[in-house]
Amino acid sequence: MWSGRFSENPDALFESFSESLSFDRRLAPFDVQVNRAYAKALHRIGIFSDAEITLVLKHLDHIAIELEAGTFPFNRGDEDIHMALERRLTELAGAVGARIHTGRSRNDQVVTDMHLYLKTVNQEAQKALRALSETLIEKAEHHLTTVLPGYTHLQQAQPILLSHYLLAFFWAIQRFRQRLEENFVRLDVLPLGSGALAGSAFPIDRAFLASELGFTRVSPNSLDAVSFRDTFTEFSGVLTQISVLLSRLSEDWILWSSQEFGFLTLPDAFSTGSSMMPQKKNPDSLELIRGKAASNAGHLQALLTLEKGLPLSYNRDLQEDKLHIFSVIDNVLPALKIVRKIVATSTFHPEQMKEAVHLFTLATDAADYLVEKGLPFREAHVVVGQAVQKCVREKQNLTELTLEEWKTFSPLFEEDIFGWLTLAHSLERRNLPGGTGPKSVQTQLEQAKEQLRK
Amino acid sequence: MWSGRFSENPDALFESFSESLSFDRRLAPFDVQVNRAYAKALHRIGIFSDAEITLVLKHLDHIAIELEAGTFPFNRGDEDIHMALERRLTELAGAVGARIHTGRSRNDQVVTDMHLYLKTVNQEAQKALRALSETLIEKAEHHLTTVLPGYTHLQQAQPILLSHYLLAFFWAIQRFRQRLEENFVRLDVLPLGSGALAGSAFPIDRAFLASELGFTRVSPNSLDAVSFRDTFTEFSGVLTQISVLLSRLSEDWILWSSQEFGFLTLPDAFSTGSSMMPQKKNPDSLELIRGKAASNAGHLQALLTLEKGLPLSYNRDLQEDKLHIFSVIDNVLPALKIVRKIVATSTFHPEQMKEAVHLFTLATDAADYLVEKGLPFREAHVVVGQAVQKCVREKQNLTELTLEEWKTFSPLFEEDIFGWLTLAHSLERRNLPGGTGPKSVQTQLEQAKEQLRK
Amino acid sequence: MWSGRFSENPDALFESFSESLSFDRRLAPFDVQVNRAYAKALHRIGIFSDAEITLVLKHLDHIAIELEAGTFPFNRGDEDIHMALERRLTELAGAVGARIHTGRSRNDQVVTDMHLYLKTVNQEAQKALRALSETLIEKAEHHLTTVLPGYTHLQQAQPILLSHYLLAFFWAIQRFRQRLEENFVRLDVLPLGSGALAGSAFPIDRAFLASELGFTRVSPNSLDAVSFRDTFTEFSGVLTQISVLLSRLSEDWILWSSQEFGFLTLPDAFSTGSSMMPQKKNPDSLELIRGKAASNAGHLQALLTLEKGLPLSYNRDLQEDKLHIFSVIDNVLPALKIVRKIVATSTFHPEQMKEAVHLFTLATDAADYLVEKGLPFREAHVVVGQAVQKCVREKQNLTELTLEEWKTFSPLFEEDIFGWLTLAHSLERRNLPGGTGPKSVQTQLEQAKEQLRK
């Protein structure tokens, strides 16, 4: 389509190396939308007559149908989806089609397609986060008082409630919903009319285009519109961070479904077996989610590295951005749905969780007890640390110490220490806002629901 | 401080491998603030008496002075800044100091320090972006009608205005200002009171703490507060993307200050010479900014990789996050100021810029001319492409073609084609919103100023 | 195939999320090879009778033909290429096929396929590097004495020979050839027989397998064989670094083919036009090569992040590794061939190159002149720097200074200074080993040819 100035055909290897149709094909429905709106705008400035615009829109409808039906006749020589559609339009409509690219460049066209596409995906991601939020709330309600060991450094730290654990993910997700909303505002800007870099030389009505395509604003500077990819990278970054969050949940749940932890049974529908070992039921779904978080980190890196090295404005290097953006999307959107289903259908084992809570996790409470009796915390910490050391040495549990033994560590210990050394007491003591105490978590649940109602 | 339970000292190599004081020292002023507020909160629940709180606050003031004066006596054994301060407080205040850590963990303490620190840095970055925005506007006003070649693929594409070019960066920067504001809201949440992971077991008044430390809200879930780093990574991501933007400006300006382009003379104050070649004046400042964008991409990657692999809640791996966050900050904040000064003090060469504009950049206008005469654009493109090919072959310029020669390519060419083949005409034709036409850019400048007034 | 233990089918979304057939299909020919060798090994220990092995091999031949012809009937439920082949074999051969997986796991099977595949690709890459090396030598010979400006910091530094420039890439490439050879040795190890992780429980003759499959050694530890991916990552790393090298060449050549430099005309066959601007001829091939280097860096990052988080031995996260390894291969192998063709068919413009050499690049020679006259270099540097400053201020060229003017900077300047200020003299002075002097480069060329003969 641009061969006028050239005296040699593209090298075949270069042609296959540089094609983008295999991946930018997914922009086709958006490119049709853009063509439709743009044709109307050209009509308004007289490039198309009334008869011609009718014809163009009819053929674009036809192309849309072909695309949806999978019958669109792609050609070997189609460099990209934009060229394929223009070529097809010209085949169908003749010279009329050859007017569609007036005052337009693929540079502003592709970013317009991308804005439309990403707005759609952004909203899908928001919806999936909302669904996951609801499921976390339901599950938290169901396990409001289920106790399990809380970990730091993968060492048992203090008892916590499963509901509290699940809500931790809820709150993180709300931040991501917010980030997506904010990113949406930045995506909601029309680049079309920016031409190759300098702005269209035809007096296209950009406000009209924006309204036709559902954009709130038009981009204020044509060079800005075709050069930078920061809003796409931002979007990919938010999705990548979401996948890091899902990876952390996966990490925990893979541990929990091990024989050693035994806190959780994953649904068969999200597990797989081994080709060799008949007993195996593997948490492949969660492992893949974890693995795809690694892939996303790499894709984000590629986007940053890509853009970093470039002078203004468009450079062909940027073609690669779609590969990475699309991969991130394909890695995260299904993952969100899969995690929601796994959260909804996994079976927790409250008995095993409770039994697993090592009573050493009450050591902080024992130190706090001494604080209540007047000992400065740092000294109380040392006293209880020594008691723990003795227990470890003698393979005793902390709750097995007699009052007499406690007293060898500090005379402040009295009979009431034993009332402190229970899971229930430990949890009750953490009813401040944001704490894992049952009342606090109940309040938190209400806040979470309120948050979703907004 | 936690040695009660241990029977062996830390290995010396491990101690040096794991120390964080060399870098978390910058959190010291924030840690003092946190200690001060926390002490007051402990006083409110009776851990400190009236006399004791007075003492503690006095000693914290003293510590603040020592830190600022550089006389704070750090110890070999200080694991981190929190331990150093608690140790010092206890040295000064005795048993009273040993109460400061009641109901608190380093896990909630360090994230609180970080929230305070990052809020400060976030605002500094916003300020620097605003200053750079102002300078870009000033420079754009000064070069409102300076013409230079616009490039795509580093090939001359169409003539543009330097003001338009400078404003492209202005608009990108406004998106980053917005993203920092949004990130600030997420940083503006108090984690303190979350304890190690389960929430403090003492009825600390978290609303009071928030108000003392200038936070708008308290975190709703203790596990969330100590486990996730998404808001820090988001911040580092915004800064990294800012550095990618600065890198692209640098890329252009390095090109422009080459002998071959000659569009720009950098100030001596931001250039360096060669140890060997006496004639050299190198754009090192811009090269370093470009290089540090690469470093930032790596640091962001490290943050994502770090968090990705972890189960809940705190794991020591996370200590590394500060190294990367701090490096990104140290790479971007000065860079913003340096770029502002370079923009303000560089000398553009409008003459060279204008002379450099290759007249082939008017080829699109020639094609548009044919469109005006009724030829479909795609055909017009081919016609002009052939004219270009002839010129290239015969080493002619496009404007040197006679009307007769033009007519060999298309009979539609008339005498008025020559009026189209001027830079001024080409620019005038791009006065739609966002275009590089002089009127359009004038409007854009007003919008930009309006944006800053908001 | 592993459903015995399961009571529920895989979720459909999970199934599509976790499939790998769309990409591990490329391993099919290697999987057939592996099956063939493994069947023979099973025959040797009596799992297959003489009649059965004949049957199995016949059907495997048939499968190979189906695969090559594109008629292999893939099934919806095929999890991966290994399952697809086993399923097909069993369809064709019945119960005999159901014996093929005896004592084997997909874990050792897939790494064996990968070792075979990567050995092949490794050799292709070596061949492509060798071809590129030859073309660089040819081009260097052709441009043995072509002068162009050498740059540091993109500022003209000193004159160099184009041949010297081209040979710089030659030598870098030899290091990569060597790295690939070394990596090949590490790939040349048979993992098969490692089972899922613990080694096969059947007395498979691994030495026989190695010999059948063309491996030099067998892996010494089954856990090592199925757990680690370091040799694959190493290979991807070498390719990624090769693409960084190609990116640097591209960076230069894109600059050189700009209007401002004008050193180089790229072949039309490796350039593309613009959909909007008829005059454009863009260096898209080189831009894509540069862009794909960024992609590769991201893929390498993903590989490191993937493996980093895993306990031993196989975890499903590792499925993602193939996506990244294959992408790197597909980005680098054609790029090597394309760069070779571009080097071979681009037109350099020796006249423009020579004219472009700014005479300030002789400033080092002027300083060296003073050194010859006895002035310490550091002082000579200052003297010439001052002369340069005057010239810049007065828009003079360094060679335009009169002897009188030179003498104002140092009395040591004599008439013979003018003999020093020529490109030829400057080049002649750099005939030490590795220098850009014509004799030195001639010697270098001989060394380069010698290197290839080895």
Added chain:
Amino acid sequence: MWSGRFSENPDALFESFSESLSFDRRLAPFDVQVNRAYAKALHRIGIFSDAEITLVLKHLDHIAIELEAGTFPFNRGDEDIHMALERRLTELAGAVGARIHTGRSRNDQVVTDMHLYLKTVNQEAQKALRALSETLIEKAEHHLTTVLPGYTHLQQAQPILLSHYLLAFFWAIQRFRQRLEENFVRLDVLPLGSGALAGSAFPIDRAFLASELGFTRVSPNSLDAVSFRDTFTEFSGVLTQISVLLSRLSEDWILWSSQEFGFLTLPDAFSTGSSMMPQKKNPDSLELIRGKAASNAGHLQALLTLEKGLPLSYNRDLQEDKLHIFSVIDNVLPALKIVRKIVATSTFHPEQMKEAVHLFTLATDAADYLVEKGLPFREAHVVVGQAVQKCVREKQNLTELTLEEWKTFSPLFEEDIFGWLTLAHSLERRNLPGGTGPKSVQTQLEQAKEQLRK
């Protein structure tokens, strides 16, 4: 030192932004070495007289002493270590010092320093890998027959020997030792004499320099020598991959030292406590090693991104490379030593390991049993899978099934099945080369020792 041509001092912020002395200071001893050798080379071509070279060498000795003693007087204006040393030499030796930079550039100087430094570090790393290899062998010998569960997907898979597990790391380490040796050969090349980019213009005897500095070869092309960083990046890549390996060991051992696994007690000397929870003993050393692997991945990424965007030859962006290379080194070298000590001093718990082995891990053996009785493996897998499913449903262990029950799944089961369902039998069946059978591991140990003797 290069200010002759400049009329303005560097901006203060730019000066602090661009300084490298804070990190390239570690090159000082190598820079002294280089200066010493270079001075001798200058003496050989008459730049220094006999008296002068004596003086220069004396002052360089003095500088070396100052550096070692920490009394070297660094100046505010010292741009980098090379400038600092030249400045100091000139202070001490006067005009003689001002000759040292004759025919040399910081470009060839810094890469020479780096080659020397990296050769040293490379050998340290090799030594540390060897020491770790020895410790792994010792520990493996000590636990030759200790049984533990082997995992895939973190699900128990098959019983393995601890010795086999430890040797898996041994073999991986040997690959890294080999890669370091190969990298060493590429580092063992002298760049000095390459000047800024074009080669020195003085007839320096590069072979003499190489011999003085202990290099085997001289670099064949000056542009190659100062432009590319592939060998440094390769080295950083090998170290990064080593840290990924250490991270995987850490991942396992952190799991193993959890309450739930209980396979391992880490030495107190490599553990830390909690500021809040007195019972805690955290595996911080292993967590940091894991975290630093993430950091290294980021540093490697930065190196690739840095170099990717650059034209030839030296650009200031490259200054950043040292920051990343040094960080990787500082992260990996101590980690290797720490891991060795942890391997040497951790306490394994063979009893708990053995008890932890779930008897379902013998399911593959049950399937193999049926294979021995003539059933095709794929059918045997289904049969045993069903038996497993029943056991899971009825909370039975696989070894608790009666013969009658076994027979309901397949009539092929006989009394001898019970002999197959023991850990010892399972291990015995895996005595093929590379398998976890006790005899095979014994052989492997011999091979490992043999490997170290080489």
